[in-house]
Amino acid sequence: EQIETGNSYSFENVSFHYAKGQEIIQGVSFDTPSGLLTALVGPSGSGKSTLLRLMARFWDYQAGHIWMNGKDIREVQTDSLLSNISMVMQNAYLFRGTIRDNLCFGNESITEEQMIKACKQARCHDFISALPEGYDTVIGEGGATLSGGERQRISLARAFLKDVPILLLDEPTASLDADNEAMVQKALDEISKERTVIMIAHRLKTVRSADQILVLQDGKIIEKGTHNQL
Ligand code: ATP
Numbered sequence: 001e002q003i004e005t006g007n008s009y010s011f012e013n014v015s016f017h018y019a020k021g022q023e024i025i026q027g028v029s030f031d032t033p034s035g036l037l038t039a040l041v042g043p044s045g046s047g048k049s050t051l052l053r054l055m056a057r058f059w060d061y062q063a064g065h066i067w068m069n070g071k072d073i074r075e076v077q078t079d080s081l082l083s084n085i086s087m088v089m090q091n092a093y094l095f096r097g098t099i100r101d102n103l104c105f106g107n108e109s110i111t112e113e114q115m116i117k118a119c120k121q122a123r124c125h126d127f128i129s130a131l132p133e134g135y136d137t138v139i140g141e142g143g144a145t146l147s148g149g150e151r152q153r154i155s156l157a158r159a160f161l162k163d164v165p166i167l168l169l170d171e172p173t174a175s176l177d178a179d180n181e182a183m184v185q186k187a188l189d190e191i192s193k194e195r196t197v198i199m200i201a202h203r204l205k206t207v208r209s210a211d212q213i214l215v216l217q218d219g220k221i222i223e224k225g226t227h228n229q230l
């Protein structure tokens, strides 16, 4: 089956294990309403990244359903699912090529102006423009010549540039300093007015403005609410 445009997920009693007998996600249910920012928090190993991987079908869950626009995502063709989402992983990966290529991914319809806007939002415009070759700087395989925080911000800008309704972000501000983190957070609040953003954070304080916060522990959602409610 195809899915035209999906802009929200609905989890219904989803359980998942990587290895039989070790439930990593245990009967989880929640909705990620469209056009809102949902934050996932919880201790290391609680299953946060696993939930994002299930949303992008890196793995398939064994019980329950993940619905997108009324369809179980296991029944939907992967490319049609993936055309609705953009994902920034915990260890942002860049390929060998120019920064521009890494940002635009061969999409020639992206204008210079759009590219710069996204890089300003992701707080990487300043350091890119300070490089002698700017956006045409060639970076090594895996982004070896950049710091972890720089790679992460480029990969965030790349996600902003992909014209999709859903952004899945795994700790997008983890290697940023406090100032940059606050600025990226502001950009995400702005972006989540138009798109559905699902974001993992380590600490509750980084997701103060989320519309919905899900607290995960041992593969279960133990609390749901806004920052003020929790
Ligand atoms: P962190 O905050 O450290 O990123 P997390 O909440 O994202 O943690 P996950 O990466 O979802 O946690 O991992 C949840 C559990 O699943 C952990 O116990 C982890 O060891 C296990 N796990 C993760 N990936 C795999 C895998 N590919 N195969 C087997 N077990 C895995």
Ligand code: MG
Residues within 6 Å of the ligand: 048, 049, 050, 090, 170
């Ligand atoms: Mg993780």
